[in-house]
Amino acid sequence: MRQIQSSFVTNKTTLRWLHLLEYMEHVAYTPIRELSKVIKSSSRTIIEDLQNIKEYFNDSIEMKTSNIGYKLKILDIEKYFDKKKAMISNEPMFKILESIFLGEILSINEWADIFFLSPATLMRYLRKIEPILARYDLSINKSQVNLIGEEVNIRHFYFNFYYESDITPHTVFPPLIIQEIGLDLKGEEFSRDFSNVAFEEICYMIYIILERTSHGHYVKLDPAIVKLFRKEYYLELKKLKKLLSNHLQMPICEKEIIYFYALTLSKRTVFDVDLEKIFCDKLGKEPRVIHLTERYLEEIDPPQGAVESSTVFIQSFFSNMMLKHKISPVLNTVIPDLNTFVKKEFPEEVEKNTQFLRNQLKGIPCFTLETIEDVSTVFTILMDCLKELYWGKPKKIAFLLEGNQFISQRIQVTARKNLGTYQELYFPNALDISHGYFKTNQFDIIVTNYAEHLSNFSGAETCLLFNKIPNDTDWQRLMSLIDVRI
Known part of the structure; x- marks a missing residue:
């Protein structure tokens, strides 16, 4: 779960489990002491959590133990993520955010009745999310529960929360009509204008705009920006306004069109x-x-x-x-x-x-x-x-291969598949092997699976000896020579 979403989880055990899983998904065996330090809980609590996690996820995971610690192995990834999402299905702050987005504004007392919580407890939950909202220059009204701030900021928050973060049981998805608009915008007529924007991304942009404007929330734009876009993108804005109006059977105000076009340009x-x-x-x-x-x-x-x-x-x-x-x-x-x-x-x-x-x-x-x-x-x-x-610049890499014909072919295929789109690959045959050939080409790397060849190519920047039948380590060594950061 993304950090922005975890800030809205109110159940301390659920939050601890999510942090544990997030950490263990990306590491091998981990000592309890390390998990305790990362999660900031006692070793006893972590051990109990791991046992409960194992029981909750059942056959979708395997929790391995050894003398060096615990390791999470996911056996059924779809089932695992479904159960992981279900952990926050009853989280109140997610439901409140969804309700605000859909324009259903309730008082804190009404929400308290819905969740069977005291208003004081719900007030504490609302205060907990204030730091993350502050990043977006937003605050929250704690009587009639609603987001307070500039409309552009509210929309950006929802875009980050629903599109750029993980899918949860409370994630809202653009309806079919929005997807049809997205397809048209990604079609041939608009392809260059929207070539930098992913399909679901453009759908979420439109969906958030339409949902918010349907409840009377509109963006405010600096007149200088409006003037600039009228000058530089007049035809594009006119074409976009026509498409959106035809789909929605309603007029779209100019500032919303400019705002949407500016968002797409920013990608x-x-x-x-x-x-x-x-x-x-x-x-x-x-x-x-x-x-x-x-x-x-x-x-x-x-x-x-x-x-x-x-x-x-x-x-x-x-x-x-x-x-x-x-x-x-x-x-x-x-x-x-x-x-x-x-x-x-x-x-x-x-x-x-x-x-x-x-x-x-x-x-x-x-x-x-x-x-x-x-x-x-x-x-x-x-x-x-x-x-x-x-x-x-591309590396010039020569593969000088000996031994079994089919193994040599397999090395060529692997190299072409994984390196051929950018690097310059050469596979000299017996007729090519001469001092002049290698001197002329000035290879950056020469790879061979025949040790006797190494002494013949001292002029190359690097010579790399593969095993007769290359293993993963051989290919990793080659990748390290190509990209020094590996």
Whole structure:
């Protein structure tokens, strides 16, 4: 379960079980002492929890024990996740959030009667979720239970909660008519406009807009943004308004159309330089964006062959960041799990990016330290993608194979399947094996399963000896040479 959702779990035992399962799903044998430290409960409590978890999940899991600890093995993944979701089926805060989303607003006394709780207990639950709501600049009315804050922020919270988080028994799903609209938007006529957005993602965006507007909640947009989009995307907005009106048999106000189009534009990728150039030409000419781009390029100094693409994508990122900030600073908020992942995978990079952004964005209203941390998280992922796609160059890898014909073929097939889309692979035969051939090609890596060949290719950057019949370790060693981070 995502961190944003676990904040809404009120049952302490359920929450402890969820944390235990989340941790054990990703590790091997774990000592009780370590589990106790992670979950912040006594060893006795953890042992009791593990026994109860084993009984609750029954034949969908196996709880193995050894002298080095406990290990969770999932036997029936579908049944396991169904039972895991059922653990929060009666959680009151999930039901309250769903009710607010659907426009069914009840008083705290009415909710207390529904859940057979005292108003004081329910009040305590409501106070518990205040920190997570504060990330979205939201609060909660504790008499007539409802979310309080800017409409854009409420929608972003629900998008993170229902789309970007795990599916629960309380997750709402877009109805069929919304899916039909999504299909049309992902169709040929709109394909370029919405090429960066996943199908369910676009459905949730539309669904949240329509559900909220049906209860009289509309977004407020800066007039400057409205004017900019009228100028740069007039035809696109007109086409989009016509499609939505035809589907829904009702008019859609202009600000909601602009808001939706701006959301879709904010879903940028690193795969189409030309598309990002168009985006930058329309929305990326602000002096602050240009300055941020130039300063960051000075910091990272990309390889000569990657300067142009890096400039475009970095400028696109900062343009997008500023666009979202102008609509609402909260649109740059990400789910906490993403921050946790990036800090673990790229600790040095995210720290450098955070420091850069702190220095460059200070003085801009509403760019809090927390917002900068969120921006740094996604920026770090973007830069990792850019380096992977544009900064490096394919390795030239020669496979010099001997032995059984079918084993050699199997090695070729495995290499072509797993490496051939990016790396340059060569499989020289007997006629190719000459000093001139290898000198001319200047291979980065030579792989052979014949030890006698090693002394013949000292000119190669790296020579790697496979077993006659390669095992997983052989392929892992090769992958480590290709990608130094493995």
